Amino acid sequence: MIDQNVNLDWRDGNTPVSTQFDDPYFSLEDGLEETRHVFLAGNMLPDRFRPEFHIAELGFGTGLNLLTSWMAWDASGQNTPLQFTSFEAFPMSAPDMRQALVAFPELYNYAERLVQAWSEDPSLSTLAGIDARVILGDARKTLVQQGFKADAWFLDGFSPAKNPELWGANLMLQVSEHTKFDGTAATYTSAGLVRRNLAEAGFNITRVAGYGRKRHMIVAQKRAS
Template identity: 75%
Template sequence: MSDQKANLEWRDGAVPVSTRFDDPYFSLENGLAETRHVFLAGNNLPARFSPGFHIAELGFGTGLNLLTTWAAWDASGQTTPLRFTSFEGFPMSADEMARALEAFPSLAEYARRLVAAWAEDNTLATLDGIEARVVIGDARETLPAQDWQADAWFLDGFSPAKNPELWDADLIQQVGQHTKPDGTAATYTAAGFVRRNIEAAGFDVTRVPGYGRKRHMTTARKRT
């Protein structure tokens, strides 16, 4: 298990930036709107929500994607817990997470619960109301050990140019193997090698309009 921590600096006092990867954790414009555009809309959510629905994610970061999805799940009228599994190599501290999530007051109640559980156990074993798990360590080692297939993937590592390990062909193959037939994936990047790796992992890949200043992003559907 990795014991490496996130190395952060703060842009404008509010946006955490990884000094390891020289990349912000969420959009400098509107991180919540970006998450909704890229990961929810990109996976046709919440329309696809159903009991037992399982989302998996590469790159837990601040937990913003989990909170955004959790709120959407509750708002959609689901009465059973969402299942959410995320992989994180460099976890931030609970204090850092709390500071980052202050940028999203509409998610404050969810954030309070997340930060409290994260402070106790950063696998989120104690978080109530959602069946969440964060797998700490190198996803290239930890994902192959999993025995499930997800309905949807959020591919949210740092920029492929700066964090190529989370986008390499072998890891994306594992994403494909851990996706149900007709399952989906979405990512903010439209880098050519990423799209090729996703396609080679068994997905039909589409380039669609990105969020804000990003012209394009990628959505994908697992071939049956």
């Protein structure tokens, strides 16, 4: 069990907004479709799924991206667990997570399993059906300690204008170090800071159509050294 470490406002009952960063956890239009557009399609998923595929993420939040990926993985016919590693500095409580995920009834069966496991251990050691791990703490300190290399990254921190620490050059370099060659990354933002830092870290950057009101987003592929 974890204590709530974030203060939230709620819009329309089910959309959590961080009061610390003044930013919603997912699109006010449709968070599930945003995840599918930005993080799945942005990383060419589920087409790239294969055994032992590994997704890594900055910003676990409500767990929506994990749930959407998990459901897509199962629907793709894979018979081994998806590997999913996420980093979160400000974990929300299990009741708040449940309230947020009520907005996505399509994910209900997965969400109930996630919330139960989260309430028991936020590292998700008890979550069956997916090889998931959440690493709590400042990703600028914790990512460097990890030994994995991901096939795809979901860069889903709060807005770079409001949370620049999660988009800094050193952290983007660590993202690159923890990405397989020809691995990919995607994010909802097209901020110049993010484009520059990812490019300097070794990614080829492309701006593509964003979701909803966002005109552009970033997709990236790691360059061969």
